[in-house]
Each structure stands twice: as C-alpha cells, then as structure tokens.
Amino acid sequence: MNRKFGRLKDTLGFVQIGLSALVTIGILGLILYYILLKGIPNISWGFLTTGFDSEYHGIADILLTTIFIIGITLVIAVPIGVFAAIYLSEYAKQGRIVRIIRFSIESLAGIPSIIYGLFGYIFFVLLLGLKFSLLSGGFTLSILVLPTIIRSTEEALKTVPKSYKEASLALGASRLYTLFKITLPSALSGIMSSVILSVGRIVGESAAVFMTAGMVYRLPGSIMDSGRTLAVHMFASANEGFSFDETWATAAVLVILVAIINLAARLLTRILSKKFSMGKG
C-alpha cells in the first residue's frame, strides 16, 4: 500500500517536472508567435529606411541613434572593463582589495536599470549639466555594462592554458610581453564575445536610457543632443499608442537584433573553448 503511494508520488513529481519544462517552452512559443506573426509581416523597407517625417513612423534615425549610443558606451566601457578583467585574472592576489573589487562588480550587476537611470539623471544630466543627451546615456550605460564586460572577459582569459603563459615566460619574455603577445591574442574571440554581449544589453536597455538620453524622436545632431534608442522607441510607441502593426514590427526588429547578437557572442565563446580543448588532446 505504502509502496504504491510512493510510486504515485514519484509519477506526480515527474509529471510536474515535465509540465514545467513544457510551460517554459510554451511561453517562449507564444511570445515568438506574436512577434513573428504580427511583427515580421509589418517590417518593410520603408519602415527601416525612413525617419519620422515620412508616411511611416520609420526607424532609420532610431537605428542610427542606437548605433551612436553603442559606440559611445563601448569606447568608455571596453578599455576599462578589459583592463579590469586583466587585473583580476592575471595580476590580482587574493586579498582585501580584490574582495572589495569583486563585491562591487557583483553589486553593480545586481543594480536594476531604473537605479542606473536615476543615478545618470541626478549625476550626468543635472549635476554635470550634460542634459538629456547621448553622452549622458553613454556614460550611464558604460557603468551598466561594466560587470558584463569584466566577468566574461575574465572567463575568456581563464580559458587560456597556463602552459602557454609559462612557456612564454620560460623563454625569457616579460610578463607584459606575454600578456600582449600570448594571453590576449589567445583569448581574443572570448573578449570579442564579451563586447558583443554588452552590445546586446545596450540594445535591450530602456529604463536607464530614457532617463538619461531622453526620448526625442529624430536624429541627434551631436552627442550633446537627445535621442531615442530602439528599445526606448518601442516603449514610446507602446505608450503613445502608435498602431499595433508598427509597434509589433519594432518589437520584431528588436528581438531579432538581440537574438543575432547573443548568438554571435555564443559562437565566439565556443570557438575559444574549442581552440583549447583541441590543443589539449
């Protein structure tokens, strides 16, 4: 009797596990269904290549704005992030300073984008007087993506086999020479992957952007001008009640972009890990 009951419980457990997996797939399926079915048919050449003035609420200017803000953010965040990762993986010894640095990185990663947005508004927009501008947005975003870059670059550096570095050092190369000629080139695809990952985050980000770069719907004339990125545009068009067609189309462009970016990042990571697993065999 007891045994039978136990078996029933087992079966119920498996059913719950199987159902949960199905629900996860189902949710994704439902979201993709809407995006693909309602979004993709509404993406037209005109929608992608015109600005606000035309018959469409075109997104050409918005795509360009997004690219500008990505550029500004990367110029600031990539050197700092990569250098920080090099320090953590190649130089740092366990100790108080490293613990504090790691705690800060983890904490930054846990801060939600609205707080970044609020901080950017208080600090860059108001205090430094940068106003709602691409520059304010870029500064804010570069703090936001810093943990992403540092963590994944560190991962990439760690995959480089110790023997490579030791061989170089044993041949009399200096530590710096080894870093720039051996370690960094070996981990290059992983570092690229970390940069691409952070591009994905920037593209998907909205709360931190609209509070610092504003929402002006036109091509910004300079980095001191306000502009809206694709994700912010998506929010604005949902909020301002553009047609469903246009908003779904924007959603589709956004999701496809992010998916491609994440896929590229994953492929690069895989290239890196394959390179060294083959070398070991």
Added chain:
Amino acid sequence: MQKKKLLKKIASYGVEKLFLLSACVAVLALLVIGVYILVSGLPGMFKIGVGQFLFGEKWSPSEGYYGILTMIIASLAATIGAAVIGVGIGVPTAVFLADIAPKWAVRILRPAVELLAGIPSVVYGYFGLVVLVPFISNTFGGAGNSLLAIIIILGIMILPTIINLSELAIRAVPRSFVEGSLGLGASRMQTFLRVSLPSAKSGITASIILGVGRAIGETMAVILVAGNTPQIPGSILDSVRTLTINIAFEMSYASGIHREALFATGVVLFAIIMILNFTLQAVLNRKAGTRKRRRAGVKPR
C-alpha cells in the same frame, strides 16, 4: 642598455597600476552611485518626514501628499508572486534539464531559455499589454491592468535566471551522492527531493535571490501592464503602482519637493537591492565554503 631595462621596468609597473586602476573604477562607480542616490534622496525624505513618507498611504503630489506605502506593498506583492511562479516552474525545469531530459529535449529547451533571457523588458511589457491584459480582463473581468498581470510578466522574466543557476547548482551535486541514494534503494524522485535538491540548496537560493532582485527592480515591463494607480491592492485584479514605476512615471514633469520625493523613492529601492546583494554574496560565500569542505573530505553540513 641599463637605461632601457629601467624604462621597461617603469612601463611594466605603470601598466600594472593602470589595470588596477581600471578594476577600481567598479568600486568607485558603486560608491558614487550609492552616495548620489542617498545625497539626493535623503533630504526629501526628511522634509516629508520618514514615517510620513514610508508609511503614508496617500500619494498625491498636487495636494502635497507623498506616502509610498502603497508602492512598497505593490512591489513586495508583485515580487513574491513572481518568485512563486518563477520557482514553481523554474526549479522543476532545472531538474529536468540537469537530470532527466533526453539530449534532444535539452537541445530545444536550452536555446529556448537563452532566447527568453535575451528578450528585452519592453517587449515583455508590450506582450503583456496587448495579450495578457485583455486576456485577464476577459477572463476575470475588470480592466486587466493589474497586480496579476505584473506577477505573470515578472514570473516569466525571472524564469531564465532561476532555471540557469538552479541547473548549475543541481549539476554540481556530486555524482556519488546521487548514486549512493539510488544504491540504497531510494526512488529517483526521493533522490531528487532528499539528496539533490538539499545539496543544491544554496545555489538554488542564490538563483531565487537574483530573480527577486530582477523582479523588484523591473520597470519598463511593469509600467505597461500595471495600471499605475497608487493604492493598496484589495485583490490581485486591482491596478497598482510599484516603486520603480513611481520613479520612471513622474520624473519627466516633477520638480521641487515632488522630484525629491521621487529621488527618495530611489533610496528605498536602492536599499532593498543592496540588502539583497549582501544576502546573495553571503549565500554564495557559504556555498564556496561548503564546497571546499566537501573537497577536503569533511562531511557537508
């Protein structure tokens, strides 16, 4: 010759310090963020009165009422609800991925989870607005903009976090534990419940804390489905306003004490997030400790 060597030494020293400095940017950024959120938020909170601000039920800037109790409650309710959904679906899915799933299922499910993680929050919000809100309205009545809509959207959004990290934790359970349990005649389900899940407990806890942090800080997805009325929800079908919405919603036209009250809302949110961060790090550190003991052959606690 000597000079060249010295120059090289200096360069190497300088570069190392440059790396250290870059790493310290993260510390500096965290400090500056913390300081400026506090410095610009606290004065407003004191002007309004801390008790008045935190426990006031009425938010009406035009009449001079700045109480955020309704939003604290809404944020907590939404987050707890989302965590229930996220854990209820996420942890079993993680068990499935880690232990049970045949290869072909993993090959479908894992990219699916990645894709879910990559979808931007605005898209979730819009999905909620045009699909979920009408569905709730048709099924349960009311406007559909509700606490329930927030809970479902947030529950979906934290799924990938919970699935990925819980799966890692379950995979990290030593094979010998599982085999030992099976060898003693326990069924697979008993082994999951009594051996795998308890051993992976701290990892799963960490995944839940991370998910909770994401849920309580989410803004753009929530703002589109919440209805944004600052009231204590009587049921999950009521419209609510979360802390995050309050910051994002009124900032564009707020000024004076009103704006300071919004900054102060940021302080409350920031404090909650930092408490979660500290808890998370404590859990992770304890986990690292357990692993070390385990490797050293000491019985895990």
